Amino acid sequence: MVDPFDFLARYGTLIALALLIIFNIAFTRNFATMQTLNVNLTQVCTIVIVAxxxxxxxxxxxIDLSVGSLMAISGALAPMIFLGKIVPIDNIYLAVAVAMLASILVAGLFGLFNGWLxxxxxxxxxxxxxxxxxxxxGIAQVMTNGNLQTFRVPEFQFIGLGRVFGIPFQVILMAAIVLVAYYVLKRTVFGRQIIAIGGNERAAELSGVAVSKVKLIVYAVSGLCAGVAGLIVIAIxxxxxxxxxxxxxxxxxxAAVAVGGTFLSGGKATIIGTLLGAMTIQLVRYTLLANGVPDAAALVVKAAIIVLAVWIQQQGRQA
Structure with a gap:
């Protein structure tokens, strides 16, 4: 006999997403349009990348509470470089490339610092x-003296506003990151080590897993993802x-990770679940706003969804 909580833990997010789509097709005006699809995809990209x-x-x-701040650092550093505030670079393409690479790597280094601690x-x-x-x-604010940095640099803004064959570039970038992470988590030794550490760190260590090294890498990767997301936000x-x-x-x-089915206590992680979780939360917010519900209420609903998701996970593990 199939345990209902186990079933919900496995497929609840997908079912919820499908129901939301059906509801919006039936009741939300102009939902089934390319414009609406583009709006929801572009709004969810940065969440997915960080998640x-x-x-x-x-x-x-x-857990990593610093991702938002690392986005701010990345977003503060990039314009300082491609606008020539640090060192003038005459070639705009070179300036943009250096700005992107440096900003993402700096965010990754801060992530590495988290892992080190x-x-x-x-x-x-x-x-x-x-x-x-x-x-x-605070570091980001000191870097910019608390000032707003404005710019019009199409070569840089392509990361957030560009399109390839009509598809937003940030969506392509998001998909690439999701696919790479999925492969690493499902098909590599490193991915299995991540799950082993979350399931039982001591047992993983005794079996020869380099626990410290794995933790350093995952926090660095979290920083890198935050760095990319920060660039997309300022580009838009x-x-x-x-x-x-x-x-x-x-x-x-x-929230995206929890709703997607990854155990917040560790030992289980699903990249596809995280993608679906982020899309579900975004679509819940869109549905409420499109039907006249204030954004403040949408935040309350989001919190309720997280609590429900964690409760279902706990029931599923106890079954």
């Missing part, structure tokens, strides 16, 4: 990443505001 890194971290039994000093992940959650945005907005870029993103990413 992919978060999935790997949570898979080890950790967790792996080598055995600080609780929620405490270790809280350091950059607080200080990271044609500006970088250290006060707002990535604000609240850590909560959206954790």
């Amino acid at each position: 992919v890194g978060m999935t790997l971290v949570i898979g080890t039994g950790g 967790v792996a080598h000093y055995r600080i609780q992940p929620i405490v270790a990443t809280l350091v950059l959650f607080i200080a990271g945005r 907005n044609s500006s970088s505001d250290a006060n707002l870029v990535g604000l609240g993103m850590e909560l959206d990413a954790i």
Whole structure:
């Protein structure tokens, strides 16, 4: 006999997403259009990208509260480089390439710092990443003196506004990151080590898994993903505001991971589930707003969905 909680833990997100789509086709005006599809896809891309890194971290039994602040750092650094505020670079393509690479790597290094605190000093992940959650945005504000950086640089903004054969480039980038992460988690030894550490860290260590190394890598990857997401956000907005870029993103990413079926206690991680979780949360918000429900109420509904998802996970594990 199939346990209902186990069934919901496995397929609940997919069912919820399907029901939302059916509801909107039936009752939401102009839902079944390419414009609506593009709006929802582009709004969910940054959440998915950050949530992919978060999935790997949570898979080890950790958490990363710093992703929003790392987005702010990445978003603050890139314009400083391609606008020549640090070192003038005459070739705009070279300037953009350096800006992107440097910003993403810096975010990755900050992620590595999180991993270092967790792996080598055995600080609780929620405490270790809280350091950059607080200080990271302050670093971004100091970098820009608290000023808004505006720009019109199509060569850079392609990452957020460009299209390839009519498909938003950020959607293509999101899909590539999801596919790579899915392959790593499902088909590689490293992916199995992530799950082993989250399931029983001591047993994984005794079986020869380099626990510290794996933790360093997953937190670094989380930082890299946040760096990419930060670039997309500022590219879309044609500006970088250290006060707002990535604000609240850590909560959206954790919500996507939880709703998608990854155990917040570690030991199970699903990249496809995270993708579906992010899409479900985005579509819930869109559905409520499109039908006249205030955004504040949408936040309450999002919180209720997270609580329900975690409760179903717990019931499924106890079954």
